[in-house]
Amino acid sequence: MDTLALEAKATGQEKKSSAPRPRPKPPKKAKRIVYFEVEIVDAKTKEKLLLLDKVEPTSTILDIKALFHKSNPQWYPARQSLRLDPKGKGLKDEDVLQTLPVGTTASFYFFDLGAQIAWGTVFLSECYGPLLIYLMFYFRLPFIYAPKYDFSSSKHWVVHLACMCHSFHYVKRILETLFIHRISHGTMPLRNIFKNCSYYWCFAAWMAYYINHPLYTPPYYGQQQVKTAVIIFLFCQVGNFSINITLRNLKCPGSKVKKIPHPTKNPFTWIFALVSCPNYTYELGSWMGFTVMTQCLPVAFFTIVGFVLMTVWARGKHRNYRKEFRDYPTLRSPILPFIL
Amino acid sequence: MASTEEDGSVEEKENNNKKRTKSAIAVAWLTFYNIAMTAGWLVLAIAMMRFYIQKGTHKGLYKSIARTLKFFQTIALVEVVHCAIGIVRTSVIVTGVQVCSRIFMVWFITNSIKQIQNEESVILFLAVWTFTEITRYSFYTFNLLNHLPYFIKWARYNMFIIMYPLGVAGELLTIYTALPYVRKTGMLSVRLPNKYNVSFDYYYFLVIVMLSYIPLFPQLYFHMLRQRRKVLLGEIIVEKDE
Numbered sequence A: 001m002d003t004l005a006l007e008a009k010a011t012g013q014e015k016k017s018s019a020p021r022p023r024p025k026p027p028k029k030a031k032r033i034v035y036f037e038v039e040i041v042d043a044k045t046k047e048k049l050l051l052l053d054k055v056e057p058t059s060t061i062l063d064i065k066a067l068f069h070k071s072n073p074q075w076y077p078a079r080q081s082l083r084l085d086p087k088g089k090g091l092k093d094e095d096v097l098q099t100l101p102v103g104t105t106a107s108f109y110f111f112d113l114g115a116q117i118a119w120g121t122v123f124l125s126e127c128y129g130p131l132l133i134y135l136m137f138y139f140r141l142p143f144i145y146a147p148k149y150d151f152s153s154s155k156h157w158v159v160h161l162a163c164m165c166h167s168f169h170y171v172k173r174i175l176e177t178l179f180i181h182r183i184s185h186g187t188m189p190l191r192n193i194f195k196n197c198s199y200y201w202c203f204a205a206w207m208a209y210y211i212n213h214p215l216y217t218p219p220y221y222g223q224q225q226v227k228t229a230v231i232i233f234l235f236c237q238v239g240n241f242s243i244n245i246t247l248r249n250l251k252c253p254g255s256k257v258k259k260i261p262h263p264t265k266n267p268f269t270w271i272f273a274l275v276s277c278p279n280y281t282y283e284l285g286s287w288m289g290f291t292v293m294t295q296c297l298p299v300a301f302f303t304i305v306g307f308v309l310m311t312v313w314a315r316g317k318h319r320n321y322r323k324e325f326r327d328y329p330t331l332r333s334p335i336l337p338f339i340l
Numbered sequence B: 001m002a003s004t005e006e007d008g009s010v011e012e013k014e015n016n017n018k019k020r021t022k023s024a025i026a027v028a029w030l031t032f033y034n035i036a037m038t039a040g041w042l043v044l045a046i047a048m049m050r051f052y053i054q055k056g057t058h059k060g061l062y063k064s065i066a067r068t069l070k071f072f073q074t075i076a077l078v079e080v081v082h083c084a085i086g087i088v089r090t091s092v093i094v095t096g097v098q099v100c101s102r103i104f105m106v107w108f109i110t111n112s113i114k115q116i117q118n119e120e121s122v123i124l125f126l127a128v129w130t131f132t133e134i135t136r137y138s139f140y141t142f143n144l145l146n147h148l149p150y151f152i153k154w155a156r157y158n159m160f161i162i163m164y165p166l167g168v169a170g171e172l173l174t175i176y177t178a179l180p181y182v183r184k185t186g187m188l189s190v191r192l193p194n195k196y197n198v199s200f201d202y203y204y205f206l207v208i209v210m211l212s213y214i215p216l217f218p219q220l221y222f223h224m225l226r227q228r229r230k231v232l233l234g235e236i237i238v239e240k241d242e
Helices: A002-011 A061-071 A119-138 A157-179 A191-211 A222-250 A267-273 A278-294 A297-324 B024-055 B061-075 B078-085 B092-110 B120-144 B150-158 B160-185 B202-232
Strands: A036-042 A048-055 A080-083 A105-112 A116-118 A187-189
Touching (some): A157 A278, A222 A267, B024 B120, B120 B150, B150 B202
Parallel strands (some): A036 A105
């Protein structure tokens, strides 16, 4: 009965199999399970932290992390990095013990990744911040500008348009974080939330201050400039959204299999033929549109800094793709077609 | 640390070895550079002392050495390149911050704000800089020639303990004295409205620079203290992994 229950749990099915199937005799291997011995050593001090014996050969790294967490409650599994080599990469949670190149006594080096925080929390805080901060400047809350301008409204329609675009961009990102994004790592180091939030919030405040300033100067080429810029902005927002949907559809829920993204029927995804990370390309395009729309130097600054960061990320992802897939299309560039 | 094959100087990096086998060209260039800089700062020191002995006052001293100072301090930018290409084993950021703060003081404070050039605080930091740089460059020179006299090593890793705070005091006092003149002339500032929708107030920028000494100075100071413990006392310091 026990083996039946285990089998049902493993396949995630309800235990409502009608006729009990005649169970084949358990394979001879089950009678001679070779239990592993696992030793966990601190990677820096080389001190032995834990010795586990009678570990199932089919247990995963995650199981071992859970056992380690039991004896060392301050290190929850998300902040543990177990490695075969102190200078190597952390082993994946789903790696099975018996498939690793270790003898029956496995020795893992433990590395503390530091306090961790869920990626969703970080993404949401870094998006809600700019959304609210910009609105504070838009509505000219007190203590920002001279008192006579408190709660006043700008007389330039481009300022209202900019507020709508900026807010739309961050609302879209919040919705994507909640419903669309699928990130492989569950957590990131805690200090990332401070780093990321400072970056987004400070830049948002800096941009919003000038765009919503009573002495704001509208773009030099007037209506033409604003209209062109808005079209670019919206085009790139739709593009970015299409890419995010495409990337989501690549991954089945729960599966960790990586696949190469390809152009789909949606014309906005055709850029996959030339670029590995078109979501960053479209993001850059959106901010360039926003810069032209507002003709504001701080926005240009933000666009440039963002471009540098996204290029670094895109090149990293591009490198990973090429390492992972032998047949990765060679025509693709990381972020800008043929250039970067 | 980034290390590329640039300028034809190919390096053999032994990853498990602390000492890198530098190419002969790199060693020759560094030796030349450090000797030149030692000489330059010695010239500055002697010029300053001569002026003071001859004139008996520090007024006009800055003006007499301004060109030499600007030249040798600006050339120090090359040290950031040394770190970037890997022929010097220091962090690019630490060197970058140090050199930039020097360049900033020379070009954007004492050079631009003529009224503060005769202040005592200027002489203070100039004296500190001269002493520190002579010690530092001669240390590097002798190190490269593998013939380091102990007193230079001692000076490099001990004098900074008082020199660094004194130098910072001189710099901060100079910036503080310069503030009213910046306010009055509105130099290097941009005000609204303008067609790029940006503003920059040099006065508040200087205030922020002064405040930034509070987190930055201890970091550099403790970095030097750690180096001192490693070099003079032979302590092995377990670096905190990022």
